[in-house]
Amino acid sequence: MGRLDRIYGFFDDRLDLEESQSFLGKAFPAEDSFLLGEVALFCFLILVLTGMFLGFFFEPSTSEVEYEGSVAEYQGEELPEAFVSVLNITYDVPFGMLLRRMHHWAAHLFIASMALHMLRVFFTGAYRNPRELNWLVGTGLAGTSMFAAYTGYALPFDEFASTAVGIGYNVAKSVPLIGETLGQIVFGGSFPSSATIPRLFFLHVLVLPLVIGGLLALHMLILIRQKHTEAERDGDVVGRQPVDQDDDSVVIGLPAVPNQVAVSAVVFFLTLALLSLLAGFLPVHNIAEYGPNDPASTPSLIMPDWFLMWGYGFLKLVPAWLSFDVLGVHVSAEFVGGLLLPGLVFLAVAVWPFIDYSEEQTHFATSPLERPWQTAVGIAGVTFIMVASIAGMDVIVADIVGSTTAAIKPYLLAALFAVPIASGLITYAVLRGGGEEPPASGESAAADGGVPAAETRDSGPAEDTDD
Numbered sequence: 484m485g486r487l488d489r490i491y492g493f494f495d496d497r498l499d500l501e502e503s504q505s506f507l508g509k510a511f512p513a514e515d516s517f518l519l520g521e522v523a524l525f526c527f528l529i530l531v532l533t534g535m536f537l538g539f540f541f542e543p544s545t546s547e548v549e550y551e552g553s554v555a556e557y558q559g560e561e562l563p564e565a566f567v568s569v570l571n572i573t574y575d576v577p578f579g580m581l582l583r584r585m586h587h588w589a590a591h592l593f594i595a596s597m598a599l600h601m602l603r604v605f606f607t608g609a610y611r612n613p614r615e616l617n618w619l620v621g622t623g624l625a626g627t628s629m630f631a632a633y634t635g636y637a638l639p640f641d642e643f644a645s646t647a648v649g650i651g652y653n654v655a656k657s658v659p660l661i662g663e664t665l666g667q668i669v670f671g672g673s674f675p676s677s678a679t680i681p682r683l684f685f686l687h688v689l690v691l692p693l694v695i696g697g698l699l700a701l702h703m704l705i706l707i708r709q710k711h712t713e714a715e716r717d718g719d720v721v722g723r724q725p726v727d728q729d730d731d732s733v734v735i736g737l738p739a740v741p742n743q744v745a746v747s748a749v750v751f752f753l754t755l756a757l758l759s760l761l762a763g764f765l766p767v768h769n770i771a772e773y774g775p776n777d778p779a780s781t782p783s784l785i786m787p788d789w790f791l792m793w794g795y796g797f798l799k800l801v802p803a804w805l806s807f808d809v810l811g812v813h814v815s816a817e818f819v820g821g822l823l824l825p826g827l828v829f830l831a832v833a834v835w836p837f838i839d840y841s842e843e844q845t846h847f848a849t850s851p852l853e854r855p856w857q858t859a860v861g862i863a864g865v866t867f868i869m870v871a872s873i874a875g876m877d878v879i880v881a882d883i884v885g886s887t888t889a890a891i892k893p894y895l896l897a898a899l900f901a902v903p904i905a906s907g908l909i910t911y912a913v914l915r916g917g918g919e920e921p922p923a924s925g926e927s928a929a930a931d932g933g934v935p936a937a938e939t940r941d942s943g944p945a946e947d948t949d950d
Contacts (some may be wrong), residue, residue: 487811503946504847509707509738509739509743509938510710510711510734510735510736510738510739510938511711511736511737511738511739511743511746512711512712512713512714512734512736512737513733513736513737514713514714517711518656518746519596519597519599519600519603520596520600521747521750521751522596522598522750522754523593523596523600523799525750525751525754525755526589526590526592526593526596526754526758527593527695527696527699529585529589529754529755529758530586530589530590530593531588531692533582533583533585533586533589534586534688536582537572537579537583537586537678538584538688540568540571540572540576541565541568541572541651541684541733542564542565542567542568542682543565543638543641543680543681543683543685544563544564544565544677544680544681545563545564545565545675545677545679545776546563546564546677547561547562547563547564548561548562548563548564548567549561549562550562550567550569550570552567552570552574552575553570553574553575554570554574554771556771557570557771562775563640563775563776564641565638565639565640566578566639566641566770566775566776569583569638569639569641569770570650570770570771573770574771575772579813581763582762583767584761584763584765584766584767585758585759585761585762586765587762587768588758588761588762588765588767589758590632590635591788591789591790592754592757594625594628594632595599595790596627597621597624597625597628598625598790600621601622601625601832602619602861602865603834604618604621604859605861606851606854606857606861607712607714607848607849607850607851608839608845608848608849608854608857609712609848610835610836610839611710611836611839611840611841611845612836612841612842612844612845613844614705614709614712614836615836615837616705617705617706617709617937618833618835618836619702619833619836620698620702620705621702622829622832622833623698624695624698624699624702625829626829627691627694627695627698628695629790629791630658630691631686631687631691631692631695631937632788632790633647633651633791634683634686634687634691634793635687636788637651637680637683637766638680638683638684638770638822639770640775640776641682641770641773641774641775641776642773642774642775642776642777642780642781642782643770643773643782643785644770644773644776645776645778646782646785647673647785647787648674648675648679648683649671649674649675650798650821651670651672652666652670652679653816653817653821654798654818654821654822655669655670657815657817657821657822657883657928659812659813659814659818659823660812660820662818662937667939669682669683669686670682670683675776675778679725710846710938711734711736712732712845712846712847712848713731713734713735713736713846713847713848714847714848715848715849715850716728716729716735717845720735725794730923731844731846731847732846733843733938734846734938736938750808762772784878785914786875786876786878789872789877792871792872792876793825793828793868793869793871793872793875794821794824794825794871794874794875795875796870796871796872796874796875796876796877796895796899797820797821797824797825797871797874798817798820798821798875799820799858799875799877799888799892799895800820800871800874800892800895800896800899801816801817801819801820801824802816803816804806804816805819806819807924817862826867831864833907839857847912852914854914855910855911855914855915856911858910858911858914859907859908859910859911859914860907860911861901861909862906862907863904863906863910864903866900866902866903866906866907867899867903870895870898870899870902870903873895873898874895874896874899877891877892877895880895
């Protein structure tokens with residue numbers, strides 16, 4: 484027996500590797516859009532690694548210290564320690580600027596790929612029975628990731644960050660009955676407080692990453708158990724184990740090893756290359772330009788990142804007179820725009836699989852062109868978020884049209900309801916009158932030149948259909 488055989492035997496005796504070999508034949512449908520989930524996973528890995536590097540140098544404190552770094556305009560000034568540490572990371576720590584930028588762009592790509600992944604699942608109906616639970620997990624993952632990003636860009640404690648945190652604190656405090664308690668727990672009391680940055684840092688580097696990691700693990704475990712959905716097949720699949728075109732009890736795709744592993748490796752290095760390219764050429768939040776927190780001033784233009792812009796738009800559009808009292812409990816317009824409306828959006832997304840419910844299990848994805856009313860609802864939802872995001876940029880819009888934010892607000896409020904309804908109705912009318920059914924969008928792994936694998940949904944993976 485060779486040395487490698489003895490090493491394998493040692494681990495096999497203790498870990499039962501032979502039993503786990505069946506997983507190596509797991510079939511992955513050969514669909515490029517399915518890789519969006521892998522992009523999100525790799526972005527999270529890069530976020531963790533770059534965040535660990537940044538965490539070695541960041542000081543979560545608002546205590547004043549004398550700055551002695553490379554930025555000439557702040558030399559000798561007393562500045563908040565959090566602000567100073569980010570300046571040092573950016574301009575003095577070797578590779579600090581590159582890794583800070585990579586962390587920034589990884590967060591954006593993480594949320595973008597997750598959003599596109601959810602849109603693919605929505606428009607193809609891949610959330611239907613039995614995958615409702617994974618849709619709920621994905622919805623929770625999206626919301627948690629957005630909150631994690633918010634806690635991250637609040638940490639430098641510059642003018643932009645402090646203004647953004649102040650808005651968040653006011654929104655949290657507006658929650659009926661528990662607002663004051665929520666403000667104490669998350670922000671450490673009246674903002675700005677010396678406890679605010681440590682609290683947000685703790686949430687950003689420990690609590691929220693653990694939640695995100697746990698949800699990702701749960702998402703993948705459910706996926707492994709339930710198997711992937713497939714695009715509609717063009718015809719019967721020919722191989723050692725012939726599979727009928729309409730047989731949804733078997734998954735057809737690339738075997739996990741070596742084919743899908745190779746594809747995943749390519750996706751990982753392409754993701755890393757893209758983030759490196761963005762970090763190398765595109766600057767991120769310039770805290771030296773904003774300057775340290777100054778309670779006496781507010782930057783002229785404050786806007787959140789694109790993935791939070793729609794929530795900011797709700798805050799902008801909700802009129803002040805919408806405040807009201809219910810059974811002696813005050814409900815402010817700030818709460819309605821900042822938490823209630825975004826919460827209703829997430830609630831609508833979460834319950835959608837139970838609205839478009841299927842009694843029978845569905846394992847094939849469906850072309851959006853064959854789902855008129857569901858696709859119309861999706862288009863209406865996307866345009867609703869887009870209009871709300873434009874409302875969050877009302878200062879820029881007003882400047883472009885040569886008006887004031889107060890003057891364009893009624894038009895934006897009307898567009899928030901009119902545009903989604905119109906786009907949904909047009910989409911529905913077009914798809915209902917489309918005539919012929921569109922061709923199936925999916926192709927088997929064999930058509931892509933891969934080695935097809937067949938995997939039964941109820942008894943684990945089967946052997947390769949083509950050696």
